[in-house]
Amino acid sequence: MFSWLPTILAVSLASGLVLLLQTFVFSKKRWDPRGQHCYVTGGSAGLGLSLAILLTRKGADVSIVARDEERLQKALELMEAERRTPNQLLKSYSYSLHDATCARDALEAACHPHGGKCPDVVFLCAGSSTPGFFIEEDDASLRRGMDNTYWAAAWSALAAAKRMVRHRAKGKIVFVSSVLGYMSIIGYSSYSPGKFAIRGLAETLRSELQLYPIDVHIFFPGTIYSPGYENENKTKPKVTLKIEEADEGLKPEQAAQVLLDGVQRNYFHVSADFNINIFRTTSRGPTPLNNALFDWIYAVIGWIALPLWRWSVDRTIKNHRKDHLDYLEQKGFFSEDAVGSNHKVIAR
Numbered sequence: 001m002f003s004w005l006p007t008i009l010a011v012s013l014a015s016g017l018v019l020l021l022q023t024f025v026f027s028k029k030r031w032d033p034r035g036q037h038c039y040v041t042g043g044s045a046g047l048g049l050s051l052a053i054l055l056t057r058k059g060a061d062v063s064i065v066a067r068d069e070e071r072l073q074k075a076l077e078l079m080e081a082e083r084r085t086p087n088q089l090l091k092s093y094s095y096s097l098h099d100a101t102c103a104r105d106a107l108e109a110a111c112h113p114h115g116g117k118c119p120d121v122v123f124l125c126a127g128s129s130t131p132g133f134f135i136e137e138d139d140a141s142l143r144r145g146m147d148n149t150y151w152a153a154a155w156s157a158l159a160a161a162k163r164m165v166r167h168r169a170k171g172k173i174v175f176v177s178s179v180l181g182y183m184s185i186i187g188y189s190s191y192s193p194g195k196f197a198i199r200g201l202a203e204t205l206r207s208e209l210q211l212y213p214i215d216v217h218i219f220f221p222g223t224i225y226s227p228g229y230e231n232e233n234k235t236k237p238k239v240t241l242k243i244e245e246a247d248e249g250l251k252p253e254q255a256a257q258v259l260l261d262g263v264q265r266n267y268f269h270v271s272a273d274f275n276i277n278i279f280r281t282t283s284r285g286p287t288p289l290n291n292a293l294f295d296w297i298y299a300v301i302g303w304i305a306l307p308l309w310r311w312s313v314d315r316t317i318k319n320h321r322k323d324h325l326d327y328l329e330q331k332g333f334f335s336e337d338a339v340g341s342n343h344k345v346i347a348r
């Protein structure tokens with residue numbers, strides 16, 4: 001009777017010790033961006049711009065890519081003001097990254113000032129969101145959703161991986177998903193699937209690119225108070241905004257700092273704060289833990305708190321039913337002509 005008790009105790013103690021050692025004793029050497037060529041997509045605004053500035057301050061060569069030339073020029077000026085040495089290369093490139101050829105050309109262009117050498121790190125921040133109700137989406141808007149999430153990252157990752165391997169270079173590929181790549185809520189049918197897809201790609205590449213000296217990371221931020229956030233709020237359903245209130249949100253500079261810190265610590269899944277650590281640790285599957293001790297604590301909290309949170313979100317949505325039906329009525333959704341029309345004002 002109870003002969004297995006000492007074994008269980010010994011195993012628990014041993015694993016506890018390993019957890020403590022990992023937490024407090026073994027900390028790996030942090031990655032230093034100084035002198036590295038960092039390629040930042042979406043570097044003209046929000047998270048990407050803050051990251052470009054941060055990397056510039058740390059002494060990296062930084063190339064930023066986005067579409068709008070004027071915003072790129074302004075961003076470059078902000079970066080110039082933060083340069084650490086006179087010989088840092090700071091450049092901007094205007095390309096539309098959800099197009100495969102343009103994404104390849106953009107990377108190619110950024111290699112030129114570096115004698116054709118591939119960037120050491122690609123940070124794939126470019127992306128945008130246009131929330132709305134699913135029944136008001138159409139074929140074009142759902143495809144655009146994938147363009148502005150998955151394709152805006154995948155083509156650049158493909159071009160960068162090919163180049164890194166061809167040049168036998170060491171490198172890093174850093175994706176930007178969202179907490180909406182772990183779970184989703186009302187209003188994000190054109191966005192969340194693409195952020196899940198980015199997670200699928202990152203997970204594949206973390207595995208596959210071990211064939212080469214290429215590290216893969218992926219960031220899962222919650223709300224970032226960026227120009228993109230201001231823009232998405234123009235079409236965001238009220239009920240979505242209300243549910244999001246539970247997330248405190250970060251300024252772009254804070255989010256960039258969290259991302260860089262996670263990459264420096266060599267985390268695969270980088271997440272920004274308490275709430276998102278809960279989503280990360282309860283939906284990570286076989287992905288590596290960041291901190292063996294704390295990640296399990298977050299997971300235990302999640303097992304208890306997440307069903308309660310989901311219940312409150314579901315209740316908020318159900319309470320919104322009447323308002324929503326009135327809204328659809330007003331829009332004329334129930335008259336046949338309007339079916340399939342899109343309410344959104346879409347800039348691009």
Ligand SMILES: NC(=O)C1=CN([C@@H]2O[C@H](COP(=O)(O)OP(=O)(O)OC[C@H]3O[C@@H](n4cnc5c(N)ncnc54)[C@H](OP(=O)(O)O)[C@@H]3O)[C@@H](O)[C@H]2O)C=CC1
Nearest residue numbers: 042044045046047066067068097126127178223224226228
């Ligand atoms: N803001 C938020 O609450 C959250 C954002 N995220 C993600 O973080 C990333 C950054 O977001 P945020 O800082 O808000 O974004 P912003 O809209 O503030 O900035 C986006 C940047 O990406 C560029 N960009 C967007 N689409 C393309 C494209 N197709 N080709 C080239 N450049 C493009 C924009 O420039 P231009 O338009 O001139 O091309 C701009 O430089 C995105 O991937 C977003 O999905 C994740 C979670 C929350």
Ligand SMILES: CCCCCCCCCCCCCCCC(=O)[C@@H](N)CO
Nearest residue numbers: 129178180222223244246247275305309
């Ligand atoms: C104990 C557990 C409590 C959990 C509470 C957490 C609440 C999270 C609410 C959802 C936040 C959605 C952010 C969207 C970010 C994004 O990607 C868009 N802004 C698109 O750009």
